[in-house]
Amino acid sequence: MKQVIYLCLLLITLTGCSFNDEKSVAAKTSSNNTIPSYYDDYILNPQVSDDRLLQEVGQFSRDNRGELTVKAAEHDSHTYKVGSIDLTIREAKILHFKPDYSLIDFYHSYTHDQEFDFIKFFVEIKNTSNQPLKFAPIAILNTSSGEKVTFEDDIYLEDLNGEIAPNGMKNGNLGFIIEKSNVNSIEIMTSDVFNEKDEMIYDGETIRVEF
Template sequence: MPIRFFIGILLVVLLAGCQQKATADDHLPRTDYVTGYNGNAQIPDDRTLLKENDTIQAEKGFMTLKEANFEPQTIVVGDIHLTIHDVKRIHLEPDYSMVDYFHQLTHKETFDFVKAYVTIENTAKETRHFSPVATLKAASGTQSFERDIYLDNISGSFAPSEKKQGNIGYITEPGDDTLTVTTSAVFDEHEQQLTKQTTFTLQP
């Protein structure tokens, strides 16, 4: 009898553990939108950083997730649909091999940055030209698109119905809680402006 009792208790504990793990997994955000992304030459892959204080050690550096927002939003700029899938604030300790690259952008050895994984779709039947970031404004000042740390080649010419996916990311300072992004205008294949610029916010 005691043996059966202890076996019963053990089964209950195991089942409870499995249910807790399933519940925890159910609460993790979906990241299927990033399927097919081949990574970046400068920045470690952050797709496994899902909860605050998650970390990853990679060849290019050590990253800690400070906060994240997985609520998608879509910004419509004329024929261009810009979908933001995630916004994360990450602390990065770059590998020594990447120091020269980041010294062009900051003199700090470690730093925070805010990044967003985006999909950009040209819904027109003609070529369009567009950039998701022209300028980025925060409490510490304004940055141009040239200070993007990812350089994922998701700007420029979009063929009819073409989609591009990748990251945009900018080094931030303490107090840069919300980033206001101004896009480019949308241009046709003859470089004629079709729409005005649009603004949106990145809030981890």
Template sequence: MKQLLAALMLGTILSGCGNAPDVTQEKSSPKQETQTPVSIEKTAAYVPNPQLPDDRQLTSVNQSVSDDKGELTLKQIVRPDVTRTIGPIQMKIEEIKVFHARPSYGMIDFFHGFTHDESFDLIKTRVTITNTGEEPVTFNPVAHFKLGAKTEKTLEDDVYLESLATTYAPSETRRGNFGFILEQPLTSVELLTSDVLNENRDVVEKGISFSTDL
């Protein structure tokens, strides 16, 4: 009888071991999606600006474009297509446009940080900047933007926010725009860049100015 009970108990134990999960097996983890933010200023492909409509198709005065961010109407355009060299920095000034802008309702709060008008004129400059040197340098393409004798804008007034004022790695190229709300009509503009600084914040090359009629 004792032998029979012992046999039954041994069978139960072995059966339980056979049904137990394999604790040595690794649990599979769900895959985690990695999201890489798109850099507006570094990508070769066009990336829409978060604040303003795409104006690339506006090539003639009085043309308009609109999307969910608002409407732009082209008032003036000039394409200097000139390249300026500031030490290791090469800056190509591709085009300057003046628009009448009418932001959508969803964008009003953003522009209220710059103006309380529901629509306004806006000047935009498109540039390509390359560090041709072998060391990183810091550069700002628009330290000052002179609009006539009395009005001057700085990077704090920029509505495009495309991070062009930054440290450029060797051989790095950034393309993008900077733009400012206007308070009066323009016939000319003058752009003054920052100095080019090295990693120790020493001046590598003094900034330059560029002016053009509109």
């Protein structure tokens, strides 16, 4: 009987520890932060953990997609004009990500590391003209540590590149895995702007973001 009682007490203790561990994880993201309003109506990405509440360096979160930690963040919003396109970068972050095991195959097409850093942006793209336009907010990205990635390396796959309807708008995330995390600035080269006949009508812009 004593053995049965001991086992029951041990089970209760372990269960309590597990519960406390989960509470401590949640606490690291539950400061006074609130989800920024520009995320209204945003549908969570199926491949990457939710980072909407992660706004400060060192914050950590875990969900069924994996674990995220903030390594750098820039929350000053800026709008850039690229011809008839208004491109707004709402936030830029460098995040360390440990994907859930169920997503490993997806990320193997980008990296063979089990966990990695990536640079992430939330952007808004507005076509201010009365004709369809084609545009990519990030065609090439260069980091201060000497790495270069292109639009083809985007891990979010939220269909932000390509055609934008007349007076239409798109918003969402773009993310690029990097090998060197000691990044203090990045240089973004947008694509040129094309009309529906694939004729270039505006040159792209170069944008610098400091962390």
